[in-house]
Amino acid sequence: MKLYYSPGVCSLASHIVLREAGLPFAPVRVDLNTHTFDDGANYYAINQHGYVPLLELGDGQRLTEGPAIMQYVADRVPEKKLAPAWGTMERYRLVEWLAFISSELHRNFGPLFNPAMPDDVREYHCKRVLDRFQWVDRQLDGKTYLVGDTYTVADAYLFVVANWGKLVGVDLGDFKNLNALLDRVSSRAAVEEALKIEGLI
Known part of the structure; x- marks a missing residue:
């Protein structure tokens, strides 16, 4: 997985949750002023909204919006109890x-x-x-x-x-x-x- 983030903004919450979960992922920094990566590539090519966080899954699917990403991650590791079970x-x-x-x-x-x-x-x-x-x-x-x-x-x-x-x-x-x-x-x-x-x- 890859987490597209920018330092200190709301994507930090998803970053924290991924580390709590212990799931393997690569953090990818986005400059939100220029909407580019460190190598100058255009972030809009990945996310048309231009904001973070965005979680790219192993199968290529992309998930946006922090609350959705955090719950997705929590549900991958229910034993960590980062989110209560659905239906409760x-x-x-x-x-x-x-x-x-x-x-x-x-x-x-x-x-x-x-x-x-x-x-x-x-x-x-x-x-x-x-x-x-x-x-x-x-x-x-x-x-x-x-x-x-x-x-x-x-x-x-x-x-x-x-x-x-x-x-x-x-x-x-x-x-x-x-x-x-x-x-x-x-x-x-x-x-x-x-x-x-x-x-x-």
Whole structure:
């Protein structure tokens, strides 16, 4: 398999999950500014959308969208318990969290990376992000991870998105439960390995 990624963006979550799974894969870096590879080849030839992540399977099929990729990888190694079994309520809770992180956190962070964003629009998105993280913090009260006591792909995704706060000036320091979870995730060997490979530590 090949994982097409760009350092520090949402593809980092898929990168972490692949390392947690222990499946063999080759990480392939994409420059999202030029949509090219290190050798100058055009990434659009691989993915017409031009974004990451993209997982290329051994048979040549290509899978896009982080939540789909992470669940695919988790289901290849059910013994790792990176995702609950399909048909269980816990699996639908996982899907619920992945959808929330994607639509309510990831999406609202996006505009904050635009340096030309007007101050009033920036303030609006900062408030939305903080409101939603406050809600996440409340949901984590008394829990070790998002889906109970077991680390899942949703925790990897939340870890990546929450760490964008440091890059755009959104201070999440007041959220005790959230930060406890982020500390637990950051201490995992697969997370450290993915961060090193992407040049983030």
